Amino acid sequence: MNNKVNRFVPEGYRPFVSSSDYQNKERKLIKEKKQNNKIVFLKDIKEVFDYLNIQSGQTISFHHHLRNGDYVQNMVSQEVLRRDLKDLHYAPSAIFPSNAILADLIKNGNVTNVDTNYLNGPVSDVIGEGYLKGMLVMNTHGGRPRKIESGELPIDVAFIATPTVDKNGNGYGGIGKAACGSLGYAISDLMYAKKVVLVTDNLVDSLDRIELDKKYVDVVLVVDSIGDPKGIVSGTTKITKDPIGLKIANMTAKLLDEIGLIKDGMSMQTGAGGTSLAVASYVKNIMLEKGIKGSFASGGITGYFVDMQKKGLFDELRDVQCFDIDAVESYNNNPHHIGMSASKYANPYDDPVVDYLDVVILGATEIDKDFNVNVTTDSYGKIIGGSGGHSDTAHGAKVSIITTNLIKSRMPIIKDHVTTVTTPGEDIDILVCERGIAINPKRKDLLEKLKNSKLPIKTIDELYELAHSITGEPKKLNLSKEVIGVVEYRDGTVIDSLYRK
């Protein structure tokens, strides 16, 4: 069966209909985890497995706030391997290269199903080679909490890496050896998993601020280290110096100004990449020049937005994840830097923050003539990322903008059809690249506003032709038809399938 973006949907999965179809359905909520009065403090992962009687076939979840410095998922995986548990379902919010041990578990049949929002590195390789016996399901940051709260993704045990835990079993992410700031991606796991384990390397008497409430916690595991600070947050996120990236960013800021989005009360979100930060930098200059004050910036927060908020350019920062040291510092000390759960960030049924965004700046590995965007695979079908908040913010924001080079490594980025649909074209409004700007024809309002613009407005077909006139026609690839997983849209429907390499 094919879905509404004409992609194959395997049997047993619901096909994607449209990005607003969730509005036709009721929110489903299972009961929150029963409040627990007994918290056990343990010092060895083996004791946790014994105490909770973790068995083959169960679903285990993790968050990715410790990013490429995370030790907790690996610690659990080593114990799974030692016990040779089989048929586990892993549900981490993201999988990084540092989680390479999971590749062994998949090859060995210890883990046979995976749900995640983002995936790259060795685990992506083995899944792409077909070693996962069950299915890989790629969720969105908003889709995951929806899936957990509705009972579609029941979690038996949530292992929550927690930079600091107090003696009562409450947790906080902003301080400790492995401080990472907001723990937004872990909240649904905390509230709905059958058993919750906080894993920490910093046990304190008491906490001034609490993100993880002890009432949901069953076990606190105290270990020497939960992560490598070098891999958790980058020292400083920096604006690109690449002239193409700067040109794209400059045009994007001018475009935002021309369509009237840079105004008092504006809200915005960008990624943490160099070009995204350059957009923020140019927007900052316009805001300062015109004396504009925005309402909030959201998402993964970087030091750049911290600085903008300190300068009075935004009232608040709404943060699901801190990307750098400055953001962690601000999260601890700035009352206007507010944490939020992934559900509040992007769950379509939780009146999410993304619905209040004026503009979001997003990337793309491919975009097609229908404005469908791929951030999940490369052009060979290899999994190199995932939606994260891409589909969520693209749908929620009033204007969604893709910024990307028109040509990367001699390959045109605009395709007839993207290899994998991550975000549907109906939610993508504008493409900005170094050789022009394409507006989605359905946004007649934007085309009207820009009809006298001096910016290089073109159709996406014109940009496609321009790119191909430079690169020539790329050779068509015959990709495998063996399904290894699905890309799940935020409402739980399948927007595309993933294939063996």
Added chain:
Amino acid sequence: MRRSLLFIPGNNPAMLQNADVFGSDAVIFDLEDAVNVLQKDSARNLMHCYLETHPNQPMEVVVRINGLDTDYYQKDLELIVSDNIDSIMLPKARVVYLNQLDEMLTKIEKEKKMKKHIKVLPIIELAVSVLEVEEIVKCPRVDGVLLGAEDLTSDMEVTRTKAGVEIEYPRARIAMACKAYQIDAIDTPFTDVNDYEGLLKDALHAQELGMNAKSAIHPNQLDTINKVFLPTEKQITWALRVRQATKEASEKGLGVFSLDGKMVDKPVMERAEKILMKAEKFGAI
């Protein structure tokens, strides 16, 4: 009329691919200093293929050939000169070389039955060339002169500094000569690509001395250069008012009149028109 000229190495495919997107008025594809001796042939061939496959560029296409004191310039000219380029940049320019170059270009244009008449941008980068500049600007095909401060200061055996005191005289002399013959006076590149404040200061000073354009060695320098060498909004507003007042005065039969308490006569009117011509060319009005 140019504001900015961006140098791009002729042997770098990735940079060639994007040469037209940065908004410089001209791109100088370099076959000289940016290309190692061992890569002269491959760079020349790459440039040839690039020019053949990228005709009709939105900016002026300039190729810096190897000097007429080298073994490479003839092959450069034979392969590169075509209707796909606009200008040749000649390093270490002398009057004698410019006359030779004119002869060679005339021959190639005839042989290839070209539609274009190739212009020449000499680089003043020898002390003797500074002394010859009044003659150089009169040479056939020359419609702009570039100061090459790095080689010039080496020839002068003086230290190159950011303040640029050592190039004050050649800057002023080149600007004067170019303005006398109404061709472009193009300033030397600012070589610290991370110092944008320094670049701004340097470009403003060159402009004060009469330079009307500046070369760049990195695309990120172009915004600053294009802004400095474009009339300001205040200048454009003033010039538009002068144009309107001139029209009204002319209708009354007046050749000289007063605007904001200041006399407006022919030189002032011409200055206003020059500002407006530049602003119109570069899309500022």
